[in-house]
Amino acid sequence: MSSYSRGMRLDEIDLSDVEGFWTLPMPEREAAFATLRREDPLRFFEEHDIEFLPAGPGYWAVTRHADVIEASRHPEWFCSGRGTNIPDLPPEFSEFFGSMIGMDDPRHARLRKIVSAGFTPRMMKNLEAHVEDTAASIIDNVAGLGGCDFVSEVASRLPLVIICELMGIDPDLHDEVFRLSNIVLSQGDPEYFTEGEDPLGAFLAAGAGLAEVMNQTAEARRGGDGEDLTTTLVNAEVDGERLSPEELASFFVLLCVAGNETTRNAITWGLDFLTHNPDQRDRWLADIDGVTPTAVDEIVRMASPVIHFRRTVTTDGVRLGDREFRAGDKVVLWYNSANRDEDVFDDSDGFDVTRDPNPHLGFGGPGPHFCMGAHLARREVSVLFRHLLQRLPDIHATAEPDRLRSSFVNGVKHLQCAYTPA
Numbered sequence: 001m002s003s004y005s006r007g008m009r010l011d012e013i014d015l016s017d018v019e020g021f022w023t024l025p026m027p028e029r030e031a032a033f034a035t036l037r038r039e040d041p042l043r044f045f046e047e048h049d050i051e052f053l054p055a056g057p058g059y060w061a062v063t064r065h066a067d068v069i070e071a072s073r074h075p076e077w078f079c080s081g082r083g084t085n086i087p088d089l090p091p092e093f094s095e096f097f098g099s100m101i102g103m104d105d106p107r108h109a110r111l112r113k114i115v116s117a118g119f120t121p122r123m124m125k126n127l128e129a130h131v132e133d134t135a136a137s138i139i140d141n142v143a144g145l146g147g148c149d150f151v152s153e154v155a156s157r158l159p160l161v162i163i164c165e166l167m168g169i170d171p172d173l174h175d176e177v178f179r180l181s182n183i184v185l186s187q188g189d190p191e192y193f194t195e196g197e198d199p200l201g202a203f204l205a206a207g208a209g210l211a212e213v214m215n216q217t218a219e220a221r222r223g224g225d226g227e228d229l230t231t232t233l234v235n236a237e238v239d240g241e242r243l244s245p246e247e248l249a250s251f252f253v254l255l256c257v258a259g260n261e262t263t264r265n266a267i268t269w270g271l272d273f274l275t276h277n278p279d280q281r282d283r284w285l286a287d288i289d290g291v292t293p294t295a296v297d298e299i300v301r302m303a304s305p306v307i308h309f310r311r312t313v314t315t316d317g318v319r320l321g322d323r324e325f326r327a328g329d330k331v332v333l334w335y336n337s338a339n340r341d342e343d344v345f346d347d348s349d350g351f352d353v354t355r356d357p358n359p360h361l362g363f364g365g366p367g368p369h370f371c372m373g374a375h376l377a378r379r380e381v382s383v384l385f386r387h388l389l390q391r392l393p394d395i396h397a398t399a400e401p402d403r404l405r406s407s408f409v410n411g412v413k414h415l416q417c418a419y420t421p422a
Contacts, residue, residue, distance in 0.1 A: 008032045010039050015061055015332075015407065016048045016086075018188075022407045030349060033337040036063045042323040047086065050188075056088050059310065059330035060323070065341035065361070067320045068333045071311055072365025077318045078311035078331060079104050080369060085408065086310050086332060097184065097207055099247075099254035101309070101369065108368060114243055115251060116372065118232040126227065127166060128379055134161050135383045139391050147418040150397070151268050155415075158384050159263035162376070163255050168221060168228030173213055180206040180213075181256040189405045191413060210256055211249035218248055255373075261409060262305035263377045266362075267384055268401065268412040269303035273351045275397040280353045281389075288389055295353035296381045301360035302351055304336035307410050309364070335361045336410065395419035 013032045014021055021029065036043055041064040047056040062068055071078040081104035083094050094102045100111050138157045142148050156178060164174050183206035186192040188199045214230075221231040233243050233251075243251070274281045284291045313329040325331065339360045340348045363371035371377070388395055398418045404411030 008035060010035055015045050018405060018407055023405055030340055033063055033334065033340065036061065037337060037341060041067065042321055050087060053087050057330070059086055059332050060325070062320065062331050062333050063337040065338040065344045068335065068338040068361055068365050070320060071331060071333055072367045075104060075368055077314055079314050080311060082312040084309045086330070096250050097253060099250040101254065105368065110241065111247060112372065114238045114241060115233065117236060117238050118229045123227060123229065127162065127376070130165060131158070131162060131380055131383050134158055135387045139387045143391060143422040146421045147398070147416065150271055150415040150417040151264070151412055155267040156264045158267070158380050159260045162380060163259050166229050167217065167252060167255065168226060168230045169213060169217055177210065177213060177256060180209045181260055184253070185257050185261050185409050185411065186404070207253060210253050214249045214252035215245060218245065259373050259377070261411065263380050265305040265409065265411050266300055266303045266377070266381055268415050269410070270299040270381065270385060271395065271417060272397050272401055272415065273299060273302055277351045280351055284353050285389055285393055288386055291353050292382050292386060294356050294358065295385070296378050297358045297360060298351060298353055298355050299381060300362035301339045301358060303410055304339050304362055305410050307336045307408055308332050308334045333365065335364070391422050392419040
């Protein structure tokens with residue numbers, strides 16, 4: 001029995017312990033964050049050695065909603081360009097796998113402006129119609145089965161197809177994109193590697209594989225007049241600038257991991273929440289159109305698909321709460337903790353599909369790095385659950401989620417479900 005299972009004192013909590021802390025049952029994990037918010041909301045943690053990097057200098061854990069908001073609003077003091085993961089990775093490594101997430105202005109603003117120019121109202125309208133068609137097709141494929149692995153057969157299918165369609169990826173490559181993006185976000189989870197395989201090598205190879213998919217697609221679209229985002233980005237100029245091939249490949253990797261994995265995990269956790277809260281399922285079923293907007297935000301709040309991002313202090317004397325930092329200090333914004341902050345959310349551990357207001361940080365805090373795909377993600381979750389509740393109203397999980405071993409993504413690898421065949 002680990003020390004965690006006895007109920008954690010403050011000095012027993014170790015957010016760097018992936019094997020111990022991050023494999024705890026969810027209630028125990030969230031109880032530990034409640035202890036941090038209450039007793040030491042800006043606590044310092046040592047870093048551990050990982051397989052391919054020595055331990056770094058440690059970091060400050062930001063666990064309260066107000067402090068995460070404050071840091072997010074001031075990128076001039078809490079920057080992203082020195083890394084958004086806790087370990088200090090090589091800059092080119094962080095940039096390739098993080099794209100805009102790992103940049104500061106003015107470069108961040110330039111790249112975001114170019115990419116945003118591709119998200120035209122016409123493209124978004126066409127994409128939203130495709131979300132409806134794709135969601136209906138996904139439910140068609142499983143409706144008669146009476147049960148399935150909800151992750152692989154339902155939750156993963158919608159965001160994967162939509163992102164690949166958005167970028168104009170050949171349908172024959174969709175499953176490969178899914179496999180490679182799983183490896184990129186696996187954080188060493190053994191399910192995604194063969195015995196004896198080097199996780200770092202597999203991670204780099206997966207990133208290179210996604211880049212190659214994008215490079216081939218971009219080359220085929222160059223000079224064309226298609227309506228997919230890749231065609232727009234390889235041919236259009238904004239203020240005389242275009243994305244370089246490296247920037248385009250990096251942006252695609254970001255879409256695969258941020259737009260695919262996070263939406264898929266929100267959908268999966270949504271089914272788990274409904275299974276454990278049948279009264280909330282009934283409330284949603286009673287008014288699907290009226291409740292869906294608030295229900296989706298409540299799923300994102302409770303799931304917090306991205307658990308944290310790191311920032312680095314840029315100058316001495318910066319303060320959060322009663323803590324003063326020095327230049328170079330790492331601070332880690334724990335969105336999962338901010339989204340359960342008792343000072344902001346009544347019954348913060350409770351799942352309430354009608355919660356309003358709901359100032360969650362499931363798409364990041366305010367500021368330049370707020371998720372540019374938030375609208376599309378909400379749309380995907382809304383449409384899929386509307387189809388699920390209308391066609392398979394008794395769908396429920398039959399086992400606990402098989403969780404990804406990760407402190408970065410609140411991932412679910414498998415979730416078995418059952419329902420009356422339709």
